[in-house]
Amino acid sequence: DIQMTQSPSTLSASVGDRVTITCRASQSVNSWLAWYQQKPGKAPNFLIYKVSSLRSGVPSRFSGSGSGTEFTLTISSLQPDDFATYYCQQFHTYPWTFGQGTKVEIK
Amino acid sequence: QVHLVQSGAEVRKPGASVKVSCKASGYTFIKFVVHWVRQAPGQGLEWMGWINAANGNTRYSQKFQGRVTFTLDTSASTAYMELNSLKSEDTALYYCARDFEYCSGGSCPGYWGQGTQVTVSS
Numbered sequence: 001d002i003q004m005t006q007s008p009s010t011l012s013a014s015v016g017d018r019v020t021i022t023c024r025a026s027q028s029v030n031s032w033l034a035w036y037q038q039k040p041g042k043a044p045n046f047l048i049y050k051v052s053s054l055r056s057g058v059p060s061r062f063s064g065s066g067s068g069t070e071f072t073l074t075i076s077s078l079q080p081d082d083f084a085t086y087y088c089q090q091f092h093t094y095p096w097t098f099g100q101g102t103k104v105e106i107k
Numbered sequence: 108q109v110h111l112v113q114s115g116a117e118v119r120k121p122g123a124s125v126k127v128s129c130k131a132s133g134y135t136f137i138k139f140v141v142h143w144v145r146q147a148p149g150q151g152l153e154w155m156g157w158i159n160a161a162n163g164n165t166r167y168s169q170k171f172q173g174r175v176t177f178t179l180d181t182s183a184s185t186a187y188m189e190l191n192s193l194k195s196e197d198t199a200l201y202y203c204a205r206d207f208e209y210c211s212g213g214s215c216p217g218y219w220g221q222g223t224q225v226t227v228s229s
Contacts, residue, residue, distance in 0.1 A: 032211075032214070034210070034214075034215050036152070038152075043202055043204075043219035043220065043221060043222055044144075044152065044202075044216075044219055045219075046207060046215065046216065046217045046218070046219075049207060049209060049210050049214075049215050049217075050209075050210070053209070055207070055217070087151060087152055089152075089154075089215075091210065091211070091214035091215060094166065094168070095154055095156075095168035095169065095170070096154040096214070097154065098151055098152040098153070098154065099151070100151045101151045101152075
């Protein structure tokens with residue numbers, strides 16, 4: 001299975017901060033990568049597909065980049081609604097696998 | 108508006124089976140794949156597989172192969188996940204999710220149900 005490793009596991013930040021989360025794949029997934037946001041007690045919310053394509057309705061402060069084995073999710077100016085856990089997911093090779101998650105908490 | 112409503116919480120003993128339902132609305136059910144993803148307490152997301160609502164074809168994660176079965180009732184726009192030979196490690200929140208229309212088919216769980224808690228305990 002392709003292992004997805006996110007860093008950091010926890011990130012403390014303030015409203016207005018620029019935040020970057022890294023996701024590394026154990027082998028190349030080309031551009032077949034997605035990002036999800038999950039708030040406590042809620043189902044995940046699908047944010048970005050194919051590395052950098054924002055789902056309709058996702059604020060433009062979210063962006064994704066990368067290719068191959070290294071990817072980033074950036075929030076340009078953190079808002080109160082963004083405090084949550086973020087997961088990357090590869091859909092290059094079965095079984096689809098997720099990163100372990102990055103919790104973005106209030107500093 | 109895509110909406111997935113799952114069945115209620117279940118408690119089972121080790122060795123038993125559980126069947127979770129996922130009723131879809133707001134779109135043409137047979138046009139999209141339905142994924143199943145689980146999340147153990149305090150843990151991350153684990154993809155279990157998908158079922159193609161157009162033809163019933165399935166793709167299971169090897170981890171669950173032989174123990175999980177996905178089925179459909181297209182007349183009721185409902186997908187089902189049955190997990191057998193339950194162990195305590197299967198205690199988790201089980202989600203169904205419809206595929207996202209702009210990913211390759213069967214790739215991205217884009218619209219999620221609310222989750223069904225399955226607890227396995229003696």
